[in-house]
Amino acid sequence: MSAPVLEIRDLTVTFTTPLGPLAAVRGIDLDVRAGEMLAVVGESGSGKSVSFLAAMGLLPKTATITGSVLLDGRQLVGASSKELRAVRGQLMSMIFQDPLSALNPVHRVGDQIAEMLQAHQKLSDKAAKARSVDLLEIVGIPQSGDRALQYPHEFSGGMRQRVVIAIAIANSPKVLIADEPTTALDVTVQAQILEVIQKVQKQFGTAVVLITHDLGVVARVCERVNVMYAGRVVERAEIGDIFDAPSHPYTRGLLASLPQAGVERLSPIAGFPPNMLRPPAGCAFRARCPHAVAECGETLPTLRQIGASHSACIRAEEVLTSS
Numbered sequence: 001m002s003a004p005v006l007e008i009r010d011l012t013v014t015f016t017t018p019l020g021p022l023a024a025v026r027g028i029d030l031d032v033r034a035g036e037m038l039a040v041v042g043e044s045g046s047g048k049s050v051s052f053l054a055a056m057g058l059l060p061k062t063a064t065i066t067g068s069v070l071l072d073g074r075q076l077v078g079a080s081s082k083e084l085r086a087v088r089g090q091l092m093s094m095i096f097q098d099p100l101s102a103l104n105p106v107h108r109v110g111d112q113i114a115e116m117l118q119a120h121q122k123l124s125d126k127a128a129k130a131r132s133v134d135l136l137e138i139v140g141i142p143q144s145g146d147r148a149l150q151y152p153h154e155f156s157g158g159m160r161q162r163v164v165i166a167i168a169i170a171n172s173p174k175v176l177i178a179d180e181p182t183t184a185l186d187v188t189v190q191a192q193i194l195e196v197i198q199k200v201q202k203q204f205g206t207a208v209v210l211i212t213h214d215l216g217v218v219a220r221v222c223e224r225v226n227v228m229y230a231g232r233v234v235e236r237a238e239i240g241d242i243f244d245a246p247s248h249p250y251t252r253g254l255l256a257s258l259p260q261a262g263v264e265r266l267s268p269i270a271g272f273p274p275n276m277l278r279p280p281a282g283c284a285f286r287a288r289c290p291h292a293v294a295e296c297g298e299t300l301p302t303l304r305q306i307g308a309s310h311s312a313c314i315r316a317e318e319v320l321t322s323s
Contacts, residue, residue, distance in 0.1 A: 110148025230284035237309030
């Protein structure tokens, strides 16, 4: 088992809003091992993206961040803007959901890749442009020399996402955060983008964090999974154990809502996520949970080992053995 390159401990993120403090992330612990493909899954608003935007120092000033984020031994919480700029793009990079908004519409894509290279390496313009063409070829863009001279609007959605990946891997970062990288793409292009990310992981030895709500994607490409709900990690396990023996009711609900062969109707999770302006006492999932008892409203469950996984549920043993 490889050592963690990214260690997150007791991370909290609270936003100041006109209606009061909003608890977006409520004390998560998470490790990313060197060279692995780790999934972070959950519904919208569960704190997945916010956790890693906080780690990279990309949240607005309305966010209060506490806890620890160690990247290759370097503390990022409380780091200065200068220190974070040195880290972003070099040690840790992010692939954003919307490639069109992530790219500058008035600059050629090759120049945008070259800019990232020259921000962290002492390269001449000629060398940076040549490396930009190489990177476009690595991510599977044909005629990369010609395409480097084009603008983002001249690319399809899938090709723009490949350009964003090329920018993210330009300096061979140790950690690559892929934030819903296939959300706006059709199924065929989704598969191609995932193949590109896997290729990058293997070629550069990069640790990849895949943030997604799609467990089907997770099953194809990831090794370990962290399931988040209401700003907390509620289950953590190897990919096979999550699918074969989930021990948290929320994880079971996510799996039950997946389309299945021979099943005409999906089984969605009842109810709605809690209002994080007023986080509920005890387990945040209890109002939607078929296994909830009175004690669930009194105790905030923490991760503990249940079989092969770690689950934050006081009734995890019963959940594991239920049909």
